[in-house]
Amino acid sequence: MDSFGRKRGMCEWSDLVADDLALGAALADGIGHRLSPFHLLSVPGMTPHQQRACSELWTRDRRSAARAARSALDFSFPERGSRKIRLGYLSNDFQEHATAHLLIEVLEAHARDDFEVFAYSFGADDGLPMRRRLAAACDRFVDISDLSDSAAAELIHADGVDILLDLKGFTARARTGIVLLRPAPVIVNYLGYPGTMGADICDYLVTDRFLTPADRAQDYAEALAYMPHTYHPHGRGTPLGRRPARHAVGLPDRGFVFCCFNQPYKISPEVFDIWCRLLAVVPDSVLWLLDHPEATGNLRGEAIRRGVDARRLVFGANLPQVEHLARLQLADLMLDTSPFNAHTTASDALWAGVPLVTCPGETFPSRVAGSILNAIGLGDLVAENLDGYFELAYGLATDEERLADVKTRLSANRLATPLFDSAAYTLDLESLYRTMAVRHRSDLPPDMIGVCE
Structure with missing residues (x-):
């Protein structure tokens, strides 16, 4: 099953339809226990119900083993009176990483009169400033990378954590085994994984009304905890840096610049078709993508098969955040992927003043960019279908006044709408925690909370 995900990550699409049909059949037959739920998020046509089924097949044996381990550990959670609520954030991304950039201002903004903030890190200490800033933002910062799942769970339990927030889900290098041992009375699936982790793992999933409409609650094992605007945090403190010259980043001196800096596994053939159509009808335009050793050549080949000169694809290196935001200001329009949307790359583009067009589907990961756009007052950039996505992008690329109007509204909304207001976001998140x-x-058992109308 892992080979399917690797081929998608390489943009090796020759057998993709057959592979995707095989994935669906494996789920239908109940034999998808070796199929990573994270891989399924980028497969077109998969429903939220199938994604939940995949999560539960993936964890079936581990959940069974965890029940026995929990019985042996015998954790209890005595009444703690009126003391502060103790939050435990669990991740291996407490370093120079996208999740850290999204979360840092939230950690710093937590109300210390009501909350204590603990972080449990099982990732490497990269020695960079973000690591130090994260540690300073917490009341207790613990490196658990050398501890077993059981020992880490015992430490978290001994610390008296009230709410444990899993920031990884089923993403790379996750340690779901820790949360399966339930070392805190409330476990929350938050930020890192865009979907359900299945039954008997987390109590709540932090979300918003656009991402997971209340009438789809049955597709999520967790109780839905609704943020009023968007589940996605992004602060205001990240500097943009000085915009470089176009030639310095490999762009031509003239022509419209479409961009998408999402990882290659998110690029589907259907969306790439649309991108190539746009290049064909927008003279002198280029498509600026993230360079990836295993995918770049394949994408060039796919462009040629669609009648597009491969030189119209420009590939940029994976740069540190500040350098990336500086170059990003050279783009004219970001094109989103589907069914796995841009997340950090979407909010980064908007922070850099670059509009984004997206086309949401039914699943959580296919609706993230729409959630982000609604939170900055640009819901008109959310297309209803892929035809509308093409027309929207084409209209913005060929009508200077229309694009200028969108950019003016984006500039006006950056500091006046909820998306980049980390202080207000944190207050809303704390309301859910309370x-x-x-x-x-x-x-009382976990149940839908927050604003869901």
Whole structure:
């Protein structure tokens, strides 16, 4: 099953339809226990129901083993009175990483009169400034990378964490085994994984109304915890840096610049078809993509097969955040991927003043960019279907006044709408945490909370 994900990551699409049909058949037959739920997020046509089924097949044996381990550990959670709510953030991305850039201002903004912030890191200390800033933002920062899942769970339990926030889900180098041992009374699936982790793992999933409409709650094992605007945080403190010259980053001196800096596994043939159509009808335009050793050659070949000169694809290196934001200002329009949307790359583009067009589907990862656009007052850049996505992108690329209007609104909205207001975002998130804690202390089961109308 892993080979399917590797081929998608290489943009090796020759047998993709047959592969995707095989994935669907494996789920239908209940034999998809070796199929990574994360891989399924980028497969077109998969439903939220199938993604939940995949998560539960993937964890079936581990959940069974964890039940026995929990019985042996015998964790108890005595009433802690009126003390502060103790939050435990669990991740291997507490370093120079996209998740850290999204979360840092939230950690710094937490109300210390009501909350204590603990972080449990099982990733490498890269020695860079972000690592030090993350540690300084927490009341307790613990490196658990050398501990077993059981020992890490015992440490978290001994620390008296009230709400444990798993920032990894089923992404690379996750340690789901820790949360399966339930070392805290409330476990939350937050930010790192765009979907359900399946039954008997997390109590809540932090989301918003656009991502997961209330009438689709049955597709998620967790109770839905609704943020009022978007589940996606992005602060205001990241500097943009000085915009470089176009030639310095490999762009031609003139012509419209479409861009998409998403990882290659998110690029589907259907969306790439649209990108090539846009290049064909927008004279002198280029498509600026992230360079990836295993995918770049294949993408050039796919462009040629669609009648596009491969030189119209420009590939940029994976750069540190500040350098990336500086060059990103040279783009005219970001084109989103589907069914796995841009996440950090979407909010980064908007922060850099670059509009984004997207086409949402039914699944959580296919609706993230739409959530982000709505939170910055640009819901008109959310297309209803792929035909509308093409028309929207084409219209913006060929109508200077229309594009200028969107950029003017984006500039006006950057600091006036919820997307980049990390202080207000943190207050809303803390309101959810308080409700979770109160429900637990009142012996009430997890249930839908927050604004969901």
